[in-house]
Amino acid sequence: MELDGAIRVDLTTVSNAEWYAHIGVIGEEAGYFEPLGPKHSVFFAEEGPVLLVTFETRTAIRARPGDQLPLGHAIAKGNLWSNLTIIADEESWYRDPAIYAYFDRLVDDAFFEDFDRVVFYGAGPGGYAAAAFSAVAPGATVISLQPQATLDPRVSGWDTRYEKMRRTSFTDRYGFAPDMLEGAGEGFVIYDPNEMLDAMHAALFTRDYVTRLPCPNIGGTIEAILAEMNILEPMLVLACEGRFTASAFWQLYRARRDVRHYLRNVLARLESKNRTVLGAILCRNVVRRLNAPRWVVRLNRLEAELMAKGITLPPERPAPIPDVAALDKDTTG
Known part of the structure; x- marks a missing residue:
């Protein structure tokens, strides 16, 4: 499975183990790739003084056409930025002590202080994680698509969509996402106010440092539709350039008229x-x-x-x- 040579493998046909081996080679060349517990891994590519941190699932990455690499890596590499992607084997909301320990290690090493600008991004469970773990990089910009604030049944018992997560703790470290955003430079929460449960979660993000961007009628698959509009990557590019604002989003969002x-x-x-x-x-x-x-x-x-x-x-x-x-x-x- 050559990366730059003449022989190339259709990654849509390989097993998950072979796919992990493939991105592991790329990670080792660009920075590093390592497991974080049994269900997560981290991909890091060091390119420049801007860092894009994304939370993605293996399924979503493997559904991407072409090289089947993380969205964050594709955007960062094209702009000579650095990328850190936490990959989940399934929708776990990234609630894993191994991930907590990893971010603790980065903080102890003053990792985030090496970058001029840091952007956290995720959608759904990844949107929750982007907000929750942004606490490790004060001043970061956070873009979170239809995030859950918490799945603690004492707070969001009205959300019955994720019953399998009921036994997962959302009250220990990096737990309540809106509170974890307190140190962010600016946070953006994008959601459809007509999707009742998503809107109820978004309401929990009411903070002075959070800008909520309600998008009526966009539905429950916001990341996919923003990608279909061809504005998801431009949004993240603007954020990495320090130019993402509510006004910039609404200007891009006019593309919905043709979708x-x-x-x-x-x-x-x-x-x-x-x-x-x-x-x-x-x-x-x-x-x-x-x-x-x-x-x-x-x-x-x-x-x-x-x-x-x-x-x-x-x-x-x-x-x-x-x-x-x-x-x-x-x-x-």
């Missing part, structure tokens, strides 16, 4: 509220801007429903193109 997964979510929400006129206006907007035959069919159906009620759509404005954000506001009313 059909997101647009379908908006339409489904409008239809669930019987907002037929707004649904038809959305379909008309999509048909005008995108090559979307299925949306033509949906538009025809909605217009027929409205015509049967004696309702016609208002004239279409020639410019500017209606912003789907206006429809977002209507869905929350």
Whole structure:
């Protein structure tokens, strides 16, 4: 399995053990790769004075096309930055004493002080971990997608999605993620306020040093949709450059207007509220801007429903193109 030679192996066909061996070789060449207990490992590549710390699962990494390396490594390497990725074999919320000990060791070695800027990133369980472990690097920027604040049933017993984690302690070290963010330079929590349980967790992150970025209708797979919008990597690049702000995010997030997964979510929400006129206006907007035959069919159906009620759509404005954000506001009313 050569890395830079002529012989290359299709990593989608290799076993997990072979895949670990592959990234282990890369890690040893770039920095190091080592296990952290039986279910986690750490990949470190040293390239420059900016450090991107990511929390990723083996499944998510192996689902990435191409080299099947961590997202954090792909972004950092392309910009000559350093990368530290904690890899979980499964969704563990990174609650493992071996991980605590590893970060303790980094703190004792003043590891994070060697970098001009540190960014922590994760989604879901990784979003929880990014917030929780950011405590080791005061002043770091944290971007957390739909994180859980804790799975301690005394605090979030209303979240019944992760029953297998009920016996895992969230009350010892690095436990309650919102509190661990206290030393961060700035934290950003991105979530869909229409996803009730995610929104309840996000509410627990109400702190002066945390900016919550509610994204109605983005759904429960935020990382995947941001990647589909081609804005996930630009977000992390801006953060590593010290330029990520709420304003910068909203500017990037305008890309949602062309992402059909997101647009379908908006339409489904409008239809669930019987907002037929707004649904038809959305379909008309999509048909005008995108090559979307299925949306033509949906538009025809909605217009027929409205015509049967004696309702016609208002004239279409020639410019500017209606912003789907206006429809977002209507869905929350």
